[in-house]
Amino acid sequence: MITVTQLTKRYARNTAVDQISFEVEKGRIVGFLGPNGAGKTTTMRMLTCFLPPTAGTAVVAGFDVLEQPHEVKKHIGYLPETPPLYPEMRTAEYLNFVGSLKGLSGSDVRKQVDYVCQRCAISDVKNQLIGRLSKGYRQRVGLAQAIIHNPDVLILDEPTAGLDPKQINETRDLIKSLAGDHTIILSTHILPEVEQTCEQVIIINKGKLVATDSVQNLQNRARGFESVLVEISGRNGNLTSAAGQKRLEQVSGVSRVSLKETRHGSLVFEVESQKAGSIRGDLARTVVEAGWDLIELRHTGMSLEQVFLQLTRTDMPSSPDKVSTAAGEAR
Amino acid sequence: MRNIAVIFRKELRSYFVSPIAYLLLTMFALIFGFFFWNALGYFVFVGMESQMRGETFPMNVNEQVVRPLLANISVVGLFFIPMITMRLFAEEKRTGTIELLATSPIRDAEVILGKWLAALALYACMLLISAVNFAFLFKYGNPDWKPLAIAYLGLLLQAAALLAIGTFISTLTKNQIIAGAATFGVCLLLWILEWVSGYETASWARVISYMSVIRHFESFAKGVLDSKDAIFYVTLTSLGLFFTARSMESLRWRS
Numbered sequence: 001m002i003t004v005t006q007l008t009k010r011y012a013r014n015t016a017v018d019q020i021s022f023e024v025e026k027g028r029i030v031g032f033l034g035p036n037g038a039g040k041t042t043t044m045r046m047l048t049c050f051l052p053p054t055a056g057t058a059v060v061a062g063f064d065v066l067e068q069p070h071e072v073k074k075h076i077g078y079l080p081e082t083p084p085l086y087p088e089m090r091t092a093e094y095l096n097f098v099g100s101l102k103g104l105s106g107s108d109v110r111k112q113v114d115y116v117c118q119r120c121a122i123s124d125v126k127n128q129l130i131g132r133l134s135k136g137y138r139q140r141v142g143l144a145q146a147i148i149h150n151p152d153v154l155i156l157d158e159p160t161a162g163l164d165p166k167q168i169n170e171t172r173d174l175i176k177s178l179a180g181d182h183t184i185i186l187s188t189h190i191l192p193e194v195e196q197t198c199e200q201v202i203i204i205n206k207g208k209l210v211a212t213d214s215v216q217n218l219q220n221r222a223r224g225f226e227s228v229l230v231e232i233s234g235r236n237g238n239l240t241s242a243a244g245q246k247r248l249e250q251v252s253g254v255s256r257v258s259l260k261e262t263r264h265g266s267l268v269f270e271v272e273s274q275k276a277g278s279i280r281g282d283l284a285r286t287v288v289e290a291g292w293d294l295i296e297l298r299h300t301g302m303s304l305e306q307v308f309l310q311l312t313r314t315d316m317p318s319s320p321d322k323v324s325t326a327a328g329e330a331r
Numbered sequence: 332m333r334n335i336a337v338i339f340r341k342e343l344r345s346y347f348v349s350p351i352a353y354l355l356l357t358m359f360a361l362i363f364g365f366f367f368w369n370a371l372g373y374f375v376f377v378g379m380e381s382q383m384r385g386e387t388f389p390m391n392v393n394e395q396v397v398r399p400l401l402a403n404i405s406v407v408g409l410f411f412i413p414m415i416t417m418r419l420f421a422e423e424k425r426t427g428t429i430e431l432l433a434t435s436p437i438r439d440a441e442v443i444l445g446k447w448l449a450a451l452a453l454y455a456c457m458l459l460i461s462a463v464n465f466a467f468l469f470k471y472g473n474p475d476w477k478p479l480a481i482a483y484l485g486l487l488l489q490a491a492a493l494l495a496i497g498t499f500i501s502t503l504t505k506n507q508i509i510a511g512a513a514t515f516g517v518c519l520l521l522w523i524l525e526w527v528s529g530y531e532t533a534s535w536a537r538v539i540s541y542m543s544v545i546r547h548f549e550s551f552a553k554g555v556l557d558s559k560d561a562i563f564y565v566t567l568t569s570l571g572l573f574f575t576a577r578s579m580e581s582l583r584w585r586s
């Protein structure tokens with residue numbers, strides 16, 4: 001449904017989006033994940049034909065954003081970061097306006113307005129001024145506006161930003177219920193949101209594609225990973241941080257060891273493993289055999305959050321490769 | 332065409348649900364009424380004076396009331412234009428609704444025409460209110476309606492041109508105040524350019540004073556439909572709308 005090829009957006013001083021390529025199948029919900037300023041909004045704006053790409057292209061619903069923007073616009077519904085609402089209009093009136101703007105005929109508009117009001121649970125504020133609505137209602141009116149012409153593709157920029165937890169849940173449920181009929185791309189910087197709503201995730205950072213995978217695979221990977229905190233203290237000064245690090249790295253399955261902090265007389269290491277199954281037993285044995293004291297051995301797990309942080313960490317230039325291999329192993 | 336109507340209706344509605352339209356209409360009605368009362372008072376005064384002196388000075392309502400009155404109104408219009416156009420695009424840019432328009436299957440030209448026509452319609456409403464005054468003139472006097480109609484056509488053409496310029500300026504900023512102030516400055520400049528011809532007759536001065544929008548209203552005020560002046564207004568309108576379209580296009584490349 002959406003094919004993005006080498007999409008790039010450069011400004012005078014910086015590159016907002018750098019050669020991003022990905023594909024989205026029909027009827028899927030895709031999470032577009034990245035820290036603030038990663039280029040999510042810019043990418044979405046290029047997909048909606050609001051901004052023209054500097055290089056590369058995207059095909060949305062079978063139409064090229066550069067060649068046939070008019071056709072693309074007919075087939076997408078877009079909810080920008082701030083819902084594009086006119087505060088001086090009443091809800092129904094606004095939806096009528098957007099409906100006719102999207103090219104619906106008179107009788108269709110009325111039918112669709114009723115439908116989306118019911119779908120987005122805003123029927124009770126139909127005749128209220130949008131300027132007087134609460135944030136949650138405004139967001140839902142924004143969503144209603146995006147689906148009024150029953151578009152093939154829905155592009156939602158941070159649809160849950162600024163809502164309270166209850167509203168966030170309602171909005172997520174609403175978005176989930178829209179999948180199937182629509183192909184949905186939603187951007188967010190909140191991880192649990194992706195875990196709960198999306199089937200596929202695209203992670204970008206600083207304009208570059210970091211990973212694209214199914215949420216299932218990412219979660220498997222997160223489970224496959226183990227992260228352990230090890231606190232060791234030496235006897236008679238036989239422990240140096242270099243020696244400790246080296247010894248721990250030799251334990252089978254360990255992929256990374258880093259010194260977290262130096263406490264009084266002891267060292268705390270963070271050990272990561274990619275092996276399925278725990279490495280804690282091996283670690284304990286290694287430490288004792290080396291003649292050190294094991295003060296603490298704690299499993300810290302690896303949530304999607306940590307995977308994400310790891311992927312978007314700036315000091316890891318080779319992260320895309322690492323992701324694909326790691327994901328492969330987890331499978 | 333349908334899309335233009337959609338935008339037109341929306342814009343006109345937002346003028347009339349906010350206080351802007353009523354404020355402008357009221358102010359215009361008051362100012363017009365004052366000028367009308369003045370022009371009429373002066374006309375009656377001159378008439379009585381010439382009678383007392385026993386002179387038979389030829390009196391003409393069109394020449395002595397309508398012409399100076401509408402010449403004044405063409406200047407008053409300059410002050411109203413910025414208030415009409417300043418929000419057109421600046422507000423959409425500030426609230427982000429421009430993104431809705433830009434990602435809907437509607438052409439830039441349709442958005443621009445819809446907005447500009449709505450602004451023109453509001454101005455036409457203002458002029459319509461002034462018709463109340465002329466109703467009295469027609470009841471108690473017998474002015475010729477043809478020159479009057481041409482003068483009103485001139486006012487509309489002049490407003491069309493200035494509104495197009497105001498629409499263009501509104502696309503340049505997110506800030507309504509800046510859009511309004513800049514439009515006001517340009518309108519004012521387009522009026523005072525004419526003053527150059529007061530002391531200078533060289534060709535450069537004639538070119539400059541030719542650019543004055545007020546100067547081209549003079550023939551309309553007399554009730555003369557001069558194609559030269561009509562073409563000037565139409566050209567200025569097209570130029571304003573053309574620049575608006577270019578500016579809207581460049582928004583996408585710059586933002």
